[in-house]
Amino acid sequence: MAIAFGDGHGPETIGAPRASALPTVSVIVAAYNAQDTIGDCLESLLALDYPPERWELLVVDNASRDATPSILAQYRDRLTILREAVRGPAAARNTGIRQATGEMVAFTDADCVVDPHWLLHLVAPLGDPAVAVAGGQILARRPCTRIAEFGERIHDHRRAIEDVAPPYAITMNWASPRSVLQALGLFDPRLLRCSDLEFAFRVVQAGYRMVYEPRAVIYHRNRSTPQALAWEGYRHGYHAVAVVALHRQFMASYAKRDCPPGLVGRALAPARSMVQIAKTRRELPLALLFNVAKLTGRAAGQLAAAVRGPLGKQPQVPSARRP
Secondary structure, eight states, rough: OOOOOOOOSSOTTTTTOOOGGSSEEEEEEEEEOOTTTTTHHHHHHOOOOSSSSGEEEEEEEOOSSSSSHHHTTTTTTTTEEEESSSHHHHHHHHHHHHHOOSSEEEEETTTTEEEETTTHHHHHGGGGGTTTEEEEEEEEOOOOOOHHHHHHHHHHHHHHTTTTTSSOOOTOOOOOOOOHHHTTOOOOOOOOSSSSHHHHHHHHHOOEEEEEEEEEEEEEOOOOSSHHHHHHHHHHHHHHHHHHTTTTHHHHHHHHHOOOOOHHHHHHHHHHHHHOOOSSSSHHHHHHHHHHHHHHHHHHHHHHHHOOOOOOOOOOOOOOOOO
């Protein structure tokens, strides 16, 4: 589907918004040692059908030690290259937000490619002032292995936003008003992972909504081996411990409301989660592998937190909505 933006000199696609009616958008990509994927990512972004005068592309090199900086240099006339020495996607994205000029800010990752209509669909729900985050559909880049295809269950954005309690969103396919990102204090740079989860919890506590937009599609290079899948699960579990520590009361309120009662119910909760993310019996072993690794990571994260002490105080969450 080609979407034409009317300029008064030719036909328009029926129902397509005029360019001047679209919000300005800053697309931010954080890149760390992304030499194998960043080129495809940038080429897909530069092929977006969003009016070129209404958006900008900012890539934040997060102190890469491979050929990423030299690859980015080849695109310097078509995008803005920023540097952030503090490691972690939260710090890198915050650097991008501070330099952004768009009314809206969209994020994807350096190992993703986007559909040409991605941005047009992703920012559409943000016309509602009650919506602080729009999240799009995350699919595996094909051709891919069965394990990589299973990654679509792990990154099921519809489930994360509409079914999981509390809901969350994933920054590989995320857009927000820049004013909301600034009002809620940006991403927490202390978190090397799960900073999107933590920020989403602040969004919910501030009274905003998150919306899933299935037409905003990106394709992610998912983990493709059992070892890589287990490592991803372990890291999810390990780093989520810090997010729970920051939002303990908030998480407890959901646990009381949504967890099955009694010791048996709590013991069966991981099994219930495993079944929920596996769509077929064939995927159950992969779900088991991922969830066991996640539980192991959580235990290791809790042990590390007990040794080093709490991460810190919860970020202040303002309740004011944007006008």
